Amino acid sequence: xxxxxxxxxxxxIALHQDFWLWTNKTLVFGLLPIGMVYHxxxxxxxxxxxxxxxxxxxxxxxxxxxxxxxxxxxxP
Amino acid sequence: xxxxxxVFIYLAIVLYIGVFAFRRSTxxxxxxxxxxxxxxxxxFLLSLFGTNMTAFAILGSSGMAYQRGIGVLGLMASSSAxxxxxxxxxxxxxxxxxxxxxxxxxxxxxxxxxxxxxxxxTLIFALTAIMLVPYIIIGVMGGGEVMETLSxxxxxxxxxxxxxxxxxHHYVSYELGSAVVALVVMSYVFFGGMRGTAWVNSFxxxxxxxxxxxxxxxxxxxLGGFGGVMEKLAASKPSDQLLSRxxxxxxxFFSYMFIPLSAIMFPHIAIMCMTAEKVTHFKKTVIFxxxxxxxxxxxxxxxxVVAAQLFPGLTPGEANGVIPLLLANYTExxxxxxxxxxxxxxxxxxxxxxxxxxxxxxxxxxxxYITKSPDQKVEDRRQVWAGRxxxxxxxxxxxxxxxxxxxxxxxxxxxIRFAFSGFAALAPIMIAAxxxxxxxxxxxxxxxxWVAFAMTGSAWLHTMSQPLADALKPGPGxxxxxxxxxxxxxxxRGGVTVYGFLPVMxxxxxxxxxxxxxxxxxxxxxxxxxxxxxxxxxxxxxxxQPA
Numbered sequence: 029x030x031x032x033x034x035x036x037x038x039x040x041i042a043l044h045q046d047f048w049l050w051t052n053k054t055l056v057f058g059l060l061p062i063g064m065v066y067h068x069x070x071x072x073x074x075x076x077x078x079x080x081x082x083x084x085x086x087x088x089x090x091x092x093x094x095x096x097x098x099x100x101x102x103x104p
Numbered sequence: 105x106x107x108x109x110x111v112f113i114y115l116a117i118v119l120y121i122g123v124f125a126f127r128r129s130t131x132x133x134x135x136x137x138x139x140x141x142x143x144x145x146x147x148f149l150l151s152l153f154g155t156n157m158t159a160f161a162i163l164g165s166s167g168m169a170y171q172r173g174i175g176v177l178g179l180m181a182s183s184s185a186x187x188x189x190x191x192x193x194x195x196x197x198x199x200x201x202x203x204x205x206x207x208x209x210x211x212x213x214x215x216x217x218x219x220x221x222x223x224x225x226t227l228i229f230a231l232t233a234i235m236l237v238p239y240i241i242i243g244v245m246g247g248g249e250v251m252e253t254l255s256x257x258x259x260x261x262x263x264x265x266x267x268x269x270x271x272x273h274h275y276v277s278y279e280l281g282s283a284v285v286a287l288v289v290m291s292y293v294f295f296g297g298m299r300g301t302a303w304v305n306s307f308x309x310x311x312x313x314x315x316x317x318x319x320x321x322x323x324x325x326x327l328g329g330f331g332g333v334m335e336k337l338a339a340s341k342p343s344d345q346l347l348s349r350x351x352x353x354x355x356x357f358f359s360y361m362f363i364p365l366s367a368i369m370f371p372h373i374a375i376m377c378m379t380a381e382k383v384t385h386f387k388k389t390v391i392f393x394x395x396x397x398x399x400x401x402x403x404x405x406x407x408x409v410v411a412a413q414l415f416p417g418l419t420p421g422e423a424n425g426v427i428p429l430l431l432a433n434y435t436e437x438x439x440x441x442x443x444x445x446x447x448x449x450x451x452x453x454x455x456x457x458x459x460x461x462x463x464x465x466x467x468x469x470x471x472x473y474i475t476k477s478p479d480q481k482v483e484d485r486r487q488v489w490a491g492r493x494x495x496x497x498x499x500x501x502x503x504x505x506x507x508x509x510x511x512x513x514x515x516x517x518x519x520i521r522f523a524f525s526g527f528a529a530l531a532p533i534m535i536a537a538x539x540x541x542x543x544x545x546x547x548x549x550x551x552x553x554w555v556a557f558a559m560t561g562s563a564w565l566h567t568m569s570q571p572l573a574d575a576l577k578p579g580p581g582x583x584x585x586x587x588x589x590x591x592x593x594x595x596x597r598g599g600v601t602v603y604g605f606l607p608v609m610x611x612x613x614x615x616x617x618x619x620x621x622x623x624x625x626x627x628x629x630x631x632x633x634x635x636x637x638x639x640x641x642x643x644x645x646x647x648x649q650p651a
Contacts, residue, residue, distance in 0.1 A: 037190070040186060041361070044178065044182065044186065044361065045354070045357065045358055046178070047354055049348075049349075050349050050350070050354070051348050051350055053344060055331075055338065055347070058331045058334070058335070059329070059331040060334075060406075061174045061347040061348070061409075063174050063175060063177075063178070063347075063348055063349060064177050064405065064406065067177045067182040068182075068402050070178075070182045070185065070186075071182050071394045071397055071398035072394070072395070072398065074185040074186040074394040075185075075189075075392065075393075075394040075395050077186070078189045078190075078193065078390040078394065081193060081390070082193075082387045082390065082391060086387070087197050087201075087383075089201070089641060090197055090198075090200065090201040090204075090383040091383065091384070093201055093204045093205065093383065094382040094383050094384060
């Protein structure tokens, strides 16, 4: 699963180079340039990608530090 | 007058937040410098984002969009929307873990201990401090300018020949405005430390997000929607290029992806990563960070392009003020005041840099070289007061520089541009420290010296080739700086490129190569250091104090 996630991150970084829209001046809904819409959507996909990484590749070794600090906090 | 009153109310609120944070403080070193590593997840997200949301990034992005079009969104924002969360995910969480385990507060403390080299730490401290100072000065300058602009009023005098002479006055002068901003920031950092800074940053981020949305709505209403402006822009040549990326080359667009690597090397971001109460707080931060970026940068870039149609012919310096210009022309005076406070919020992101520089000075110089009390309480008190003294010193010196060099603001703006590249080029050092056991002190020495040399060289090339850039027409056109070297060094209106790519790409790649090559030909680090920082997963390293 981690390999798939890594592959997707690489693909996403490559998708940032949207050379196919370079000279496209189409206005989406008559007011938003298409290159701008693409990169706004890109940010949303980046957020979804980070959500996926949190699910499949979270560095669990630090979770025990969370627990130890919680225990310290509970001490009288 | 009304806008300046609104801004003064805003300043009073942030001052109160600082005083409120002071009441919650325990007086310990960790409390002042990293808020006892206790920030909750929303404050952590908003303050981390707000820390990175400087006037240079916000006002600069709309100014750049005015000149180069909507491609600025991909260039500056959507690249950050993926790279910065990735670095926080992979590097920020590890820095947090090291801070918890070993008590590190700054990057330099970690580097010194990781490579067992005091002088290397001092070199990195000096380089990062030099790159951080211009941010603080620009913040104070920006504050003074915003205060002066918002308090402007005009008087009219009829001459003998019936002509009218208009004179612009200011209730608050630049000097007084910058002094007030420096004093307010100094006060809440002085009293509130990192907690005060984080709370104020969170407040500022919310303020900017809310008022930014209101600004876009009001300007749109006044214009009768943006559709008409965009259609006019699409019909006019060559301004229609702003609706695409024709004014940005593909090589520049690609190499700009390296710039967001700077985020994790910024001391204010790295130190902020140590403040989270739990590592799980990073989860929401990395997920919502790209959304916050889109929420801020999409309107800024869009308004920059809209302004190109409404106010054509502005110089690059004037273009950085297009958002205040739109507010002044398309909103009511009281709204402009509230939104001026929003702009002030992003100008005052300089607080994080003051806090970071204070933390670095106190931990990496004062505590490391000067004070060593066996009594932890005495030591904590000394460090906190050394930090507070340094806050006052930075604020006073920054104001004096902002006052004396008001007309030379361009020097500091240029320095910030190079600082972004410099911090990005240092990223391989952080990656080597965290992920590569075999990296050695000498490898890092050579890489850091390379970055310092290359940044100085880039700045020199940029300055000496400015007359070539001034002669270029708008667009992605370039000219050879040294014709004998062919396309090696090219100059565009945006800056210097090396074979068409931004220097930051080459400097970062060469920095990474130097770390690898020099480390491999020098003696490996000691086994106990490797065991400390790369423990087997089944046996976590024992907690200890930083070296």
